[in-house]
Amino acid sequence: MDFAVTTLLNALTLISILMLVGLGLAISFGLMNVTNLAHGEFVTVGAFAVYFVQSMGGSFWLGLAAAPIAGAVVGCILEFAIIRHLYSRPVSTVLATWGVSLILQQGLELAFGLGAKPVTPPVEGTFDLIFTVYPAYRLILIGIAMVTLLGVILLISRTSFGLDIRTVIQNREMAEGVGINTRRTYAIAFTFGAAIAGLAGGLVAPLAIVLPQMGVNYLANAFFVVIVGGVGSIGGLVAGSVFVGGLTSVLNYQISPSLAQAIVLLAAIVAVRLRPNGLFNGASR
Amino acid sequence: MSDVLLKAENVGIRFGGLQALEALNLTVHDKELCCIIGPNGAGKSTFLNVLTGTLRPTSGSVRFLGHDIAGLPLHRIARLGIARKFQIPSIFPSLSVEDNLKVARWGVPSPVRPVGELMELVALTDRAATLAGELAHGQKQWLEIGMALAIEPRLLLLDEPTAGMTPQETLATAEMLLRLKGEFSIVAVEHDIRFVRALNCETLVLHQGRRLRSGPFHEIETDEMVRDVYLGRR
Amino acid sequence: MIARDRNWLLIFAVCVALAIVYPLFADGYKLTVIRDALIFGLFAASLDFFWGRTGILCFGHAAFFGIGGYIMALITLNDAIPFGSLLGIAGAVTGAAFVAAIIGYFLFFGGIRGSYFTIVTLAMGVICQQAAVSWSSVTGGDSGLIGIPPIAFDLGGLHVDLSQDLPSYIFVAAIAAVVVLALWSISRGRWGMVLTAIQDNEVRAAALGHNAPLRLLVTFVLSAAIAGLAGALYVCMAGLVAPDLSGLLLSTEVIVWVAVGGRGTLLGPVLGAIFIQRAQQTISSFNPSLWPLLLGCVFVVIVFVLPDGILSIYARVKSLFKGRRRAR
Numbered sequence: 001m002d003f004a005v006t007t008l009l010n011a012l013t014l015i016s017i018l019m020l021v022g023l024g025l026a027i028s029f030g031l032m033n034v035t036n037l038a039h040g041e042f043v044t045v046g047a048f049a050v051y052f053v054q055s056m057g058g059s060f061w062l063g064l065a066a067a068p069i070a071g072a073v074v075g076c077i078l079e080f081a082i083i084r085h086l087y088s089r090p091v092s093t094v095l096a097t098w099g100v101s102l103i104l105q106q107g108l109e110l111a112f113g114l115g116a117k118p119v120t121p122p123v124e125g126t127f128d129l130i131f132t133v134y135p136a137y138r139l140i141l142i143g144i145a146m147v148t149l150l151g152v153i154l155l156i157s158r159t160s161f162g163l164d165i166r167t168v169i170q171n172r173e174m175a176e177g178v179g180i181n182t183r184r185t186y187a188i189a190f191t192f193g194a195a196i197a198g199l200a201g202g203l204v205a206p207l208a209i210v211l212p213q214m215g216v217n218y219l220a221n222a223f224f225v226v227i228v229g230g231v232g233s234i235g236g237l238v239a240g241s242v243f244v245g246g247l248t249s250v251l252n253y254q255i256s257p258s259l260a261q262a263i264v265l266l267a268a269i270v271a272v273r274l275r276p277n278g279l280f281n282g283a284s285r
Numbered sequence: 286m287s288d289v290l291l292k293a294e295n296v297g298i299r300f301g302g303l304q305a306l307e308a309l310n311l312t313v314h315d316k317e318l319c320c321i322i323g324p325n326g327a328g329k330s331t332f333l334n335v336l337t338g339t340l341r342p343t344s345g346s347v348r349f350l351g352h353d354i355a356g357l358p359l360h361r362i363a364r365l366g367i368a369r370k371f372q373i374p375s376i377f378p379s380l381s382v383e384d385n386l387k388v389a390r391w392g393v394p395s396p397v398r399p400v401g402e403l404m405e406l407v408a409l410t411d412r413a414a415t416l417a418g419e420l421a422h423g424q425k426q427w428l429e430i431g432m433a434l435a436i437e438p439r440l441l442l443l444d445e446p447t448a449g450m451t452p453q454e455t456l457a458t459a460e461m462l463l464r465l466k467g468e469f470s471i472v473a474v475e476h477d478i479r480f481v482r483a484l485n486c487e488t489l490v491l492h493q494g495r496r497l498r499s500g501p502f503h504e505i506e507t508d509e510m511v512r513d514v515y516l517g518r519r
Numbered sequence: 520m521i522a523r524d525r526n527w528l529l530i531f532a533v534c535v536a537l538a539i540v541y542p543l544f545a546d547g548y549k550l551t552v553i554r555d556a557l558i559f560g561l562f563a564a565s566l567d568f569f570w571g572r573t574g575i576l577c578f579g580h581a582a583f584f585g586i587g588g589y590i591m592a593l594i595t596l597n598d599a600i601p602f603g604s605l606l607g608i609a610g611a612v613t614g615a616a617f618v619a620a621i622i623g624y625f626l627f628f629g630g631i632r633g634s635y636f637t638i639v640t641l642a643m644g645v646i647c648q649q650a651a652v653s654w655s656s657v658t659g660g661d662s663g664l665i666g667i668p669p670i671a672f673d674l675g676g677l678h679v680d681l682s683q684d685l686p687s688y689i690f691v692a693a694i695a696a697v698v699v700l701a702l703w704s705i706s707r708g709r710w711g712m713v714l715t716a717i718q719d720n721e722v723r724a725a726a727l728g729h730n731a732p733l734r735l736l737v738t739f740v741l742s743a744a745i746a747g748l749a750g751a752l753y754v755c756m757a758g759l760v761a762p763d764l765s766g767l768l769l770s771t772e773v774i775v776w777v778a779v780g781g782r783g784t785l786l787g788p789v790l791g792a793i794f795i796q797r798a799q800q801t802i803s804s805f806n807p808s809l810w811p812l813l814l815g816c817v818f819v820v821i822v823f824v825l826p827d828g829i830l831s832i833y834a835r836v837k838s839l840f841k842g843r844r845r846a847r
Contacts, residue, residue: 035634037641082819091576092822094637095778098771099818106812216767220642227635258649265642269622273629359725369726377719380712388716391709392728429723436728 002132007253013138013207015245016145019237020200021218022225023152024075024193026237030226031169032186034083035094038101039222040215042071042194046201047210048108051117060122064202071198074104076191083190084183101215108212121206141203148199153234165189221248224268244268288315290440290470295345296335298328298494305331306342306494311472313440318462318471320481320502323491324514329474330372332491333444336472337369338362349440364393366439370446374425376432378418382409385417385428389435397437407431407461423454430461441465443473447480459483482506524707530786531700538692547684551756554688556796558753560789561695563776565745568702569738570774571783572711574718576637577739579644580746580773585651585765586618587611587747588754592664593657595755604670608751615747616740623739627732632721644770651762663761670755687756694752695789698745703785714738768811775814778821 021043028034049070050063078100086093121137156162168175168185176182200218208214221244229240244264251260291313298306306328313319323329334340335347338354347355354362377385386403390396404410407427412420417428426446433441446462447455459480462471475481481488481502488505490497492514498505505511538557542550566580594600594607622643626636651658658664669682670690681687705711717724717731725731754760763769772795780791803810825832 029634033634035637086822089822089826090634091574092826094576094578094634095774095818096822099815099822102771102811102815102818106808106815109808110812216645220638220645223638224642227638256653258646258653261649262646265639265646269625269629269639272631272635273625358730359722360728360730363726363728371723371726375720375723377716377723379719380715384712385716387709388713388724388729389727391713392724432723432727 005129005131006134007249009132009134009138009142010252011246011249012142014249015241016142017200017204017218018221018225018241018245019149020145020203021197021222022229022237022241023149024190024197025222025226026229027189027193029223032087032190033090034087034190035090035097036078036083037094037098037219038078038104039097039194039197040217040219041101041104042075042197042215043201043204043218044104044108044212044215045070045074046198047119047205047208047214048112048117048201048212049198050202050205051112051119051210054119060120060206063119063205064199067202067205068195068199071201072191072195074198075194076187078194079187079190084187105212105215112212115211117210119205119210137206141207144203145200148196149234152196156234161185161188221264224264228268228271243271289313290315290317291336291347291349291472293332293336293345293347296332296342296347297344298331298335298340299343304494306335309345309491309494309496311336311489313470313472315439316467316470317487318466318484319473319487319489320484321472321474321489321491322476322478322481323497324476326493327491328494329476329491330444331494333442333472333474337367337442360392363436366437368433368436368438368441370426370429370433370441370443372444372448374422374429376417376420376425376428378416380417381414382417382420382428383413386431386435389432393436395437396435398435400435403431403435406434406465408457423450426450426454427458427461430458434465438469440470440472443471443475445475445477446473447475447477452479455480456483527703527784527786531696531703534786534790535696538696542685542688550684550688553793554684554691555753555756556793557691557695557789558749558756559773559776559796560792561691561698561752562746562749563773563780563788563792564695564699564702564785565742565749566773567777567780567782567785567788568706568745569742570777571785572706572714572718573735573738575632575735576774577742578637578641578774579647579767579770580640580743581767581769582640582644582647582765583615583619583743583746584750584753584769584773585647585760585762586615587750588760588764589651589658589664589750590614590747591751592667592754592760595668596664596666602672603668604672604755605674607755608670608748611747611751612744613747615750616744619740619743620736623736627735627739641767641770644765644767647765648762648767651765658762659760661762663759665759667754667758667760669758670752681755691752691756694748698748699785699789702745706785710734710738771814775817775821779817779825 024042025036025039028036028039046067049066050060053063053066054060078097082096082100083093086096123136123140125136126133127136127139156165164180164185167178167180168182172182224244225237225240228243229236229238247264247267248260251263289312291311293309293311296306296309297304309332321329321332331340335342338347338357341355346353349365349367352365354365377388380388382404383400386400390400401410404413407430409424409428409431412424417425420428430443430446447458450458455477456479462473462484465471473484485502487500488502489499490505490511497514498508498511541553545553562584566577570576588611590611591607594610595603600606622639626639631639652661669687671680671682673679679690681690713724713729713734717729717734721731750764753764776791776795777788779795780789781787799810802813
């Protein structure tokens with residue numbers, strides 16, 4: 001019993017992180033059709049923000065507040081300097097954002113030096129859940145992720161900015177016709193996605209190995225989430241995260257992580273073959 | 286009735302709550318020419334998608350030479366002998382006119398017409414080396430008809446073949462099709478009346494997804510009801 | 520013969536001539552440097568054959584290079600297997616082709632194109648590298664496998680032994696030349712023209728009777744097979760195989776070679792590979808972490824300044840002059 005609950009909680013931790021990282025990708029890749037290979041670096045930047053604040057003597061919570069800001073700043077610059085000039089050239093976007101990703105990785109390495117960066121969680125110890133004993137920080141992580149996701153849902157469904165985003169996504173020309181500044185909406189949405197990914201990086205920092213190169217794994221997994229889940233809905237994001245995160249956690253218990261990754265990749269490919277429009281979108285061609 | 290090529294029976298399509306097509310029948314005999322007309326939004330293109338197998342009807346059936354073709358991959362449908370001209374000129378812009386037709390011929394195992402003859406048929410012989418993307422709009426439409434001919438179809442489906450053409454080009458297109466009449470069956474979806482008048486063939490009039498009238502064009506043209514919903518407006 | 524084909528053959532002939540006379544002026548070390556660069560050139564040509572003709576970018580091509588390398592290493596390091604070199608090459612080519620066939624089948628027939636394809640192949644590359652690191656009982660883990668013998672075999676009375684610098688250079692150069700020429704004739708002929716058509720308008724091509732997914736799949740598999748061949752050649756020349764041969768950095772570098780050399784030219788990527796590696800060695804000798812930083816900048820510069828590669832400078836200058844003449 002406790003084994004099952006632990007696995008479930010592990011899966012929930014991973015799913016929470018994937019949902020946050022995937023959210024930004026669902027916006028840029030799924031809805032704006034921008035393949036941003038530097039998305040993983042938003043996570044890295046968020047994690048480094050927490051490390052930096054802690055190493056300067058700040059608390060974890062201060063670092064966690066800095067993480068989305070760091071992600072947003074990098075995202076905003078990236079959108080402004082590169083992505084907005086390449087909306088009509090998908091392959092160029094892939095190449096340019098990959099270039100930025102390499103520059104950011106090496107830049108962080110030059111700035112902070114080689115080797116993994118230690119980040120300490122705000123709370124040590126475990127929490128007794130009757131069935132099992134679980135690290136308290138992971139429970140906090142799951143909670144923050146869920147609250148964030150709920151906030152995003154409310155933002156998109158209840159505010160006028162959310163309405164703008166939904167309009168632009170549905171029909172760009174028409175949105176321009178009714179006076180929405182699509183460029184600005186895209187830029188804000190992109191920056192927002194980067195901020196959420198930065199927050200994910202900050203949350204995961206105490207659990208992960210904080211390295212300049214850590215982003216690429218999140219990048220690949222987040223893309224799987226979006227591809228498997230289908231684009232255009234929070235439901236798809238959740239479905240994709242549960243599929244990728246759940247499968248990875250369950251497999252991780254049985255086999256080596258890289259074999260688990262390979263199986264998740266294959267499963268994702270097969271899922272896409274069977275349901276090209278995503279798990280969540282009912283119609284299968 | 287051994288020469289029936291395409292038979293659509295009682296075809297209906299429902300998109301969610303919208304009944305896009307309802308109880309449509311169409312029989313195309315071998316080497317027959319017919320037209321489907323109707324105002325915008327009448328369901329012409331939807332019906333054509335059903336006839337080419339790209340869209341599966343929610344009720345009724347479409348059979349080509351007795352086979353159910355709904356949902357077959359596009360290239361299999363082409364190899365059965367159904368060629369299609371899309372509404373937006375759909376060609377290979379980065380290949381020359383000649384290469385466009387070559388690629389089209391390679392699509393089927395045993396093409397008959399040589400490229401030179403195809404270029405002559407669609408009046409593009411002097412543009413052989415031009416990149417297809419640089420052709421004038423009407424010439425792109427003709428090139429696409431030429432490509433459809435290259436695969437030696439039993440049935441040629443044309444979706445608004447004269448869209449965006451000048452009146453002269455429209456008539457030239459009608460003449461082109463009349464010259465081909467008798468080699469294979471042709472179904473043209475149109476809303477340009479001059480073009481259909483020039484063809485003067487069996488015509489099905491659609492209105493709001495249903496059959497309004499059908500018969501030879503000269504009868505259709507004088508029909509009060511058709512005039513009301515469609516011709517009269519123009 | 521059209522002028523573009525004639526120009527290509529002319530440049531190809533010049534390259535072959537240079538490759539033939541090069542050993543007269545170079546010592547053993549320089550020969551091996553060019554030999555290894557040529558192997559990567561072959562690898563770049565394999566990517567260009569797919570990317571250049573289909574417009575679909577594979578972001579994990581090093582996976583096939585690495586798979587070829589590991590299979591070659593495992594077969595030649597096993598003394599129980601006879602004809603190690605020949606079987607190794609065959610196995611490397613088949614193995615890479617097999618993996619490409621599986622992944623390609625699901626993607627192409629599932630309607631996956633464009634960015635989605637790029638992403639999945641990127642993930643494939645990441646996973647291959649991870650697998651090479653963690654499956655250490657077979658792959659030797661982080662440190663890889665060492666002591667891979669040079670290629671040696673007898674074929675129909677022909678005795679081939681590539682333990683010396685000159686024979687190995689000749690062998691690699693000959694294979695590179697033959698493969699590049701073969702890929703070029705495939706891509707300018709019927710096969711390539713249909714691929715261009717599919718890239719232009721896949722629905723149209725399918726509606727004419729072309730089985731577009733199958734054609735893309737076969738092209739991808741062939742491209743992967745050649746990448747596997749390049750990987751097999753490389754590990755025998757280097758004597759070792761390591762996880763970064765299938766890694767993301769190599770996948771990235773090969774894209775830069777193709778993009779800088781000129782996508783779709785096949786020869787440009789080979790030259791791109793040779794020159795950029797030369798530059799890499801010089802730069803890395805100052806500071807090893809400078810290279811990835813520079814590589815990133817190169818990506819950004821290519822996209823904004825030279826979208827058609829270095830060779831396009833020539834065409835641009837030419838059209839500039841033409842424009843001037845016309846203006847007069």
